[in-house]
Amino acid sequence: MSEQADVLIIGAGPAGLSAALAAANDGARVVLVDDNPLPGGQIWRDGAQARVPAQARQLCDAVDNHATIQRHAATRVAARAGSTSLLVENAERGWVIDYHRLILCTGARELLLPFPGWTLPGVTGAGGLQALIKGGLPVADERTVIAGSGPLLLASASTAKQAGAQVLRIAEQASTSAVAAFALQLPRWPHKLLQSFGLFDGGYRPGTRIVAALGQDRLEGVRLQRGGEIEELECERLACGFGLIPNVQLGQALGCALGSAAIKVDAWQATDMAGIYAAGECTGFGGSELALVEGRIAGHAAAGNREAARRMWPARARWQHFADALNKHFALDPALKRLAQPDTLLCRCEDVPYAAVAAHDNWREAKLATRCGMGACQGRICGGATQYLFDWQPAAPRPPFTPTRIDTLTLLEESAQSSSP
Known part of the structure; x- marks a missing residue:
């Protein structure tokens, strides 16, 4: 059995939560998937000693209490199951979600050098x-x-x-x-x-x-x-x-174009792939305020309410100016590229030193020759580092995008058979 959604949203940070509420208030059936056990993303991360802002609590409560929003926590995207469907998995099961529109709110991660x-x-x-x-x-x-x-x-x-x-x-x-x-x-x-x-x-x-x-x-x-x-x-x-780098891997895997190492979007937060939108820090770092506005624009646009989306453009422009100032004045000094010594580990999962990686011309060659990026983090740490150090762009991930159970992967064949004539 597959789950049906008018709008499927990946990521329950500020952008994903605001996108879900905007689309649902426009009448869409929304499914919200996030790999964390609690909503809020990294910036509003909840936990035993967390002090979550009142705005975050209110938004999470509004999403969880909305009749047409289904939120799946601790759930990851494993693979593409069709042109408009994704295979997902949690601790208990795997299943396919079919959608009409998809919004990527996959956030960002730290750049570690x-x-x-x-x-x-x-x-x-x-x-x-x-x-x-x-x-x-x-x-x-x-x-x-x-x-x-x-x-x-x-x-x-x-x-x-x-x-x-x-x-x-x-x-x-x-x-x-x-x-x-x-x-x-x-x-x-x-x-x-x-x-x-x-x-x-x-x-x-x-x-x-x-x-x-x-x-x-x-x-x-x-x-x-x-x-x-x-x-x-x-x-x-x-x-x-050393700042943040957008999580673009899922967008890359779905064919979305990148611009400045982030998912490229237009005024409606739409990517160049039909039916796929993106919002928040996967489109570039700008803080929670920008992510909230972009999420609302994407949610309204995905639900077909372009007038409501357009009304948010001035607010987005205001916070985009803040993001531009932030990125300009905190740009990294090129001297940081010289922090590592030849024997400094670059890939800590596979114990690969800087000198072994620097001897190659691109990410693929380095990965094949040294196992850089083939450890537990699958290049999430060293891949970002080599992107900054050597201007390498890691390739789009191949499915499964995360470690996935065999019984979940068998659903891909079932989905293909059910969609064939």
């Missing part, structure tokens, strides 16, 4: 630390350093401090002038200006980048560089992230 010591226990991503703390990781009294780039560093530091960690330093790679120029523009978005006051930290240092994580069996300290000065700090935890 290799540097000496980055694989030591105690080193995580900046967003990864947030997720761990919200899930219940105890960090009370741990000396913590946050490094990398972007406002996520401040948000991660705030989460860590609320959980009792001692945040010694926030090392932002963007220059002092770039951070100041961005701050001067914040009055254009009063909510963001107010938010910045709450996140400010006396340990914030722009123009500072990670050099190495220090330690033998686990993290013992960090080495930072600011201009010509080197600073070493003893710590138990390092959270390091």
Whole structure:
């Protein structure tokens, strides 16, 4: 048996939730699929120690209480089952969802760059630390350093401090002038200006980048560089992230064109593939406000209510200006491409050093010769790193897109037989 949807949405972050509500309010039958056990995506991640904003709670409640929205949690897309159907799987079963319109709200993930010591226990991503703390990781009294780039560093530091960690330093790679120029523009978005006051930290240092994580069996300290000065700090935890990269793999697999490493969309949030839309950070990073607006536009457009979608265009333009300023002033310094040493692991799943990968001309060659990207993360970490370091574009994934049970995969044959004349 297959499930039927007028609009199928992949991803229950801000974009997916707002798209579901918009489409359902226009009369569409909506199915919302997300691989996390709780809605909210990464930015509104729920958990034992999470402080989810009231706006997120209200939106999640509205979606779950809507009569024409069916939400499937802890469910992943395994493969394409037909021109307008996807094979999905949860812990209990696999099944096919047929749809008229599809909206991809697959979000983004952290860009993690290799540097000496980055694989030591105690080193995580900046967003990864947030997720761990919200899930219940105890960090009370741990000396913590946050490094990398972007406002996520401040948000991660705030989460860590609320959980009792001692945040010694926030090392932002963007220059002092770039951070100041961005701050001067914040009055254009009063909510963001107010938010910045709450996140400010006396340990914030722009123009500072990670050099190495220090330690033998686990993290013992960090080495930072600011201009010509080197600073070493003893710590138990390092959270390091260099911004976000869009999750485009499903879009690629469905044939959607990319632009600037994100899914390319038009004014209606429509991709170049008929019937497929995309919204939120899989189309480019811009924060939750932009994702919410894009989700509403995509939801209305997918449900056929173009007038309602058009009314959201000015709000999208406003938050797109914020995204443009953010991406401009926190652009990564090319010096970050030289963090790794020849023996620094680039692919941590398969223990492949930087030098072995750098000896090749493209992702495919490196993967075949070194097994880079063939481990547990399937290139989600090292693939993003090589994309930044070498300007390589990983190929579209082949089905199954995630580890999938055999009995679920047999549904592909059944679906093909039922759709054949």
